[in-house]
Amino acid sequence: MVDAETGDRPPEEPEDWTADERRRLNALPQERGPTPALEERTIAALRTRGLLAGGERPRPQRVLMLAMAASAVFAAGVGAGYLAAMRAVAAREAAGTATAPSAGARSETLAVRTSGGRQVTWY
Amino acid sequence: MAVSTDSPDDHLVLAIRRDRSDDAFTLLYRRHTQRALQTAWRILGGLDREAEDAVQDAWVRAIAALDDWRGDAPFGAWFRGIVAHVAIDAVRRRSRLSFGAEDDADGDASANGVAARECPLGDRLDLESAIASLAPGYRTVLVLHDIEGFTHGEIAGRLGITEGTSKGQLFKARRAVRARLEPEPKGGANG
Numbered sequence: 048m049v050d051a052e053t054g055d056r057p058p059e060e061p062e063d064w065t066a067d068e069r070r071r072l073n074a075l076p077q078e079r080g081p082t083p084a085l086e087e088r089t090i091a092a093l094r095t096r097g098l099l100a101g102g103e104r105p106r107p108q109r110v111l112m113l114a115m116a117a118s119a120v121f122a123a124g125v126g127a128g129y130l131a132a133m134r135a136v137a138a139r140e141a142a143g144t145a146t147a148p149s150a151g152a153r154s155e156t157l158a159v160r161t162s163g164g165r166q167v168t169w170y
Numbered sequence: 171m172a173v174s175t176d177s178p179d180d181h182l183v184l185a186i187r188r189d190r191s192d193d194a195f196t197l198l199y200r201r202h203t204q205r206a207l208q209t210a211w212r213i214l215g216g217l218d219r220e221a222e223d224a225v226q227d228a229w230v231r232a233i234a235a236l237d238d239w240r241g242d243a244p245f246g247a248w249f250r251g252i253v254a255h256v257a258i259d260a261v262r263r264r265s266r267l268s269f270g271a272e273d274d275a276d277g278d279a280s281a282n283g284v285a286a287r288e289c290p291l292g293d294r295l296d297l298e299s300a301i302a303s304l305a306p307g308y309r310t311v312l313v314l315h316d317i318e319g320f321t322h323g324e325i326a327g328r329l330g331i332t333e334g335t336s337k338g339q340l341f342k343a344r345r346a347v348r349a350r351l352e353p354e355p356k357g358g359a360n361g
Binding site: 062063064068071072075076077078079080081082085086088089090092093096097098099100101 | 186189190191192195196199200203204205207208211221222225226229230233234297298316317341344345348
């Protein structure tokens with residue numbers, strides 16, 4: 048059925064393209080390059096909405112580097128503590144050789160050694 | 171979850187859903203944005219800034235609704251459907267367009283007050299310009315059907331019109347494009 052006023056063909060059967068028109072249609076570009084800013088603002092919009100993690104989640108390489116740094120700090124702490132302890136022991140030994148034990152302390156020690164069962168309680 | 175340029179779309183989608191991975195999204199974005207931008211650009215009649223806005227909005231909607239993508243259709247086609255939807259909304263906002271009620275005789279965009287590119291009738295146009303110069307309703311149906319491959323049923327669903335209206339719009343859109351591509355009659359407009 049043809050529209051009496053306009054002469055249009057019925058819309059149920061849209062007039063198709065010719066082969067040449069179809070070729071031209073298919074030759075239209077399929078892609079269009081976005082501006083570089085589009086990627087940045089899209090990612091920013093997604094982060095703002097919490098749809099991307101952004102800086103919240105550290106990457107594996109970063110985690111590894113942080114773990115290595117923490118290990119280095121720990122090892123340095125252990126080393127420093129060991130050196131400090133060595134120095135303290137050396138100082139105590141040096142102080143011990145400089146002053147001899149008193150006569151009382153020596154007799155007390157001797158009494159403990161000979162009696163065997165004596166206990167000393169310190170308060 | 172490690173992703174690379176070789177990762178298929180479903181792996182990237184999984185990484186985004188599970189880890190909100192920036193890297194996965196960047197790969198997905200770079201894989202599908204150019205095609206989607208062309209779709210938006212055509213529906214919007216060649217407006218660059220509006221097309222990019224539509225694509226950005228579409229990415230936000232798509233990532234928020236990733237659970238809706240079941241993987242039974244290619245991700246790119248699913249995403250372009252969202253892009254088309256966003257672009258159609260933008261056209262509607264700009265022109266307060268009713269897709270089923272365009273009654274301009276030749277499908278000229280100027281009849282709807284839409285800022286399509288300048289395409290004076292009578293000039294010979296290339297096909298892209300001819301499509302851009304169509305009224306928004308005609309242009310949208312033609313782009314979705316003849317370029318993007320949507321069926322009339324799908325177009326009707328997206329535009330809120332009947333399939334018959336979609337077919338009618340397509341018929342008029344094709345006729346209007348042909349009229350714009352025809353050689354100028356001898357003697358010109360003054361003859």
